[in-house]
Amino acid sequence: MILELDCGNSFIKWRVLAANAGRVLGEGVVDSNLALLEGLGELKGLALTFCRLVSVRTAEETGALTSLLKDTFDVPIVCAAPAREMSGVRNGYEEFERLGLDRWLAMLGGFHLASGACLVLDFGTAVTADFIASDGEHLGGFICPGMPLMRNQLRTHTRKIRYGDLAAEQALESLVPGRATVEAVERGCLLMLRGFVMTQLELARSYWGEDFVVFLTGGDASLVSEVVPRARVVPDLVFVGLAMACPLS
Ligand SMILES: Nc1ncnc2c1ncn2[C@@H]1O[C@H](COP(=O)(O)OP(=O)(O)O)[C@@H](O)[C@H]1O
Ligand SMILES: CC(C)(COP(=O)(O)O)[C@@H](O)C(=O)NCCC(=O)O
Ligand SMILES: [K+]
Incomplete structure (x- = not known):
């Protein structure tokens, strides 16, 4: 096993x-x-x-x-260790060893599954976007705070934003303007995340037209999946890449 x-x-x-x-x-x-x-x-x-x-x-x-x-x-x-190139994907960082290894593996997995251009979006503690062209060239990517970081920044850097996890979860059942702090914060942060996603899609379209696959992964991928109906939600994308980078023998 x-x-x-x-x-x-x-x-x-x-x-x-x-x-x-x-x-x-x-x-x-x-x-x-x-x-x-x-x-x-x-x-x-x-x-x-x-x-x-x-x-x-x-x-x-x-x-x-x-x-x-x-x-x-x-x-x-x-x-898994950093690499300049693997499985047809070329790391686009100037210092390839500085690219997050979770991003690298999700890229390897995504390019393998897409067999072509892809946009890999990972929603964890941080949110990351990576662009891989059809020839395997990694064009680079973006990093921004994920849901946990956004809400915790507001909780710790303001004096009057305080609420529990259960209230946070319930607040996301709708996205109309909030009428309570928890609703205003949770919905505001989620809309920021979705706005980020839409911007990444626009950029991908400017490179590749409609000829690319979008992958969503990470623990909070389900929060944004409805704004990208065409996306493939692949919760184990990092594991797909891990098997490629670390084969059994
Ligand atoms: N079973 C789970 N346990 C913990 N967090 C989960 C679970 N399912 C979804 N999540 C969400 O996933 C997010 C963390 O995503 P994850 O990809 O695990 O982050 P990281 O890789 O940075 O540790 C949390 O903000 C939480 O909302
Ligand atoms: C961007 C990350 C913090 C994402 O981590 P995660 O949210 O998955 O825990 C991680 O990939 C990382 O530490 N990267 C190194 C910096 C970089 O990729 O440029
Ligand atoms: K991750």
Whole structure:
């Protein structure tokens, strides 16, 4: 069995695949290394043979996690590493090693699935957009705050914006102008996110006309999917790229 991990800034996404990298035997989203071990512990008949992971965390944090996994499961662990070029995609950063590895893997996965030009939008702690032309050239991308960062900035830098998670969730059931703080903030931030998405689509159209695929991924992708009906929502896009960057042998 293969353990796959995507360590983002807020959450670790994990899944366990059958040994031939086929069926998904278990998966989860956790907020700590300990919770990861707990989640894995609940899987019946767990017998890991290999682990591959991608992390945008510090080397110290990633090292602590890989040590923990080595001690617990004693399996080979491979971490995705930056590359100038892979699977037909050319990293567009001037310093290729500085491009977030989650972005890089989502790009590899997207270009592979699209077999052509694509726009990859990832909605996590941060929101990222990446443009890959039909010849595999990464034209670059954009980074802006995601929903969690936007709302937390308002909560921490104002004195009178305070509300709980449940109220936040309920506030997004409609997008009419808010009549309470929680509605005004949650809907305002969501509209900013959707505005960002529309701008990315316009830019992609200016490059490629209608001849491109849009991918939505990341924990908050569902918040914007209705403004891009043509988009492919692929929650495991980073894992698609991870399998390409870290094959079994
Ligand atoms: N099961 C889940 N657990 C936690 N967050 C989730 C879950 N499903 C969706 N989300 C949303 O996903 C967002 C985090 O996205 P994610 O892609 O995991 O971020 P990151 O990669 O930066 O850690 C949160 O703001 C939350 O709204
Ligand atoms: C942009 C990101 C913070 C996104 O992280 P996430 O929201 O998925 O946790 C991450 O890809 C990152 O740290 N990138 C390095 C900077 C860059 O890509 O230019
Ligand atoms: K991510």
